[in-house]
Amino acid sequence: AQSVTQLDSHVSVSEGTPVLLRCNYSSSYSPSLFWYVQHPNKGLQLLLKYTSAATLVKGINGFEAEFKKSETSFHLTKPSAHMSDAAEYFCVVSPNTGTASKLTFGTGTRLQVTL
Amino acid sequence: GAGVSQSPSNKVTEKGKDVELRCDPISGHTALYWYRQSLGQGLEFLIYFQGNSAPDKSGLPSDRFSAERTGGSVSTLTIQRTQQEDSAVYLCASSLPAGGLAFHNEQFFGPGTRLTVL
Numbered sequence: 001a002q003s004v005t006q007l008d009s010h011v012s013v014s015e016g017t018p019v020l021l022r023c024n025y026s027s028s029y030s031p032s033l034f035w036y037v038q039h040p041n042k043g044l045q046l047l048l049k050y051t052s053a054a055t056l057v058k059g060i061n062g063f064e065a066e067f068k069k070s071e072t073s074f075h076l077t078k079p080s081a082h083m084s085d086a087a088e089y090f091c092v093v094s095p096n097t098g099t100a101s102k103l104t105f106g107t108g109t110r111l112q113v114t115l
Numbered sequence: 116g117a118g119v120s121q122s123p124s125n126k127v128t129e130k131g132k133d134v135e136l137r138c139d140p141i142s143g144h145t146a147l148y149w150y151r152q153s154l155g156q157g158l159e160f161l162i163y164f165q166g167n168s169a170p171d172k173s174g175l176p177s178d179r180f181s182a183e184r185t186g187g188s189v190s191t192l193t194i195q196r197t198q199q200e201d202s203a204v205y206l207c208a209s210s211l212p213a214g215g216l217a218f219h220n221e222q223f224f225g226p227g228t229r230l231t232v233l
Binding site: 034049101102103104107108 | 118119148150157158159160163171174206208221222223224225226227
């Protein structure tokens with residue numbers, strides 16, 4: 001069984017300030033973890049993923065996430081928010097079984113970026 | 116190259132009618148997934164197909180929901196006797212098989228079909 005918990009349904013930051021979106025996971029297996037982003041009226045886009053290689057993962061648009069097994073966390077960060085970062089962000093877990101498998105999504109965090 | 120495409124982009128139907136939603140995966144992707152995104156429920160897995168293996172139907176919410184994948188490519192999600200609670204955005208995704216050149220298990224999503232049941 002696997003699940004993810006996104007601790008904040010809504011986060012608001014000022015442009016130029018750091019972003020932190022929190023995610024905790026639960027998995028019976030060594031998991032693959034992902035962050036997807038969904039801009040209004042657009043499809044889901046992969047930001048970054050962790051698959052048991054380096055624990056600090058860098059993604060697109062300056063985002064990164066750190067896998068911490070001891071804390072079962074995979075928080076998403078960015079040093080400086082941009083207006084274009086405003087979107088819905090989903091933390092996602094999948095068993096790292098080497099075969100295609102379904103994704104389990106968190107409930108999402110809506111990021112608002114203000115001037 | 117072309118991404119995952121879905122049709123129609125919007126569908127409005129009356130309660131009790133049947134609807135068919137179509138997904139065209141990325142060429143060469145052997146795995147295909149359907150998800151549903153609804154208000155208050157987040158994104159939930161419905162069904163996935165992997166090559167010629169039997170599909171994983173564990174996420175289908177009721178027997179009114181079914182899906183087919185013909186020729187290992189295009190998939191159709193059918194909802195019979197639609198109910199108002201079926202209103203949601205239905206998302207399709209596809210991925211390469213394990214060992215492919217892409218990131219492990221990265222799924223590429225289509226734009227979705229917004230279904231409204233009146």
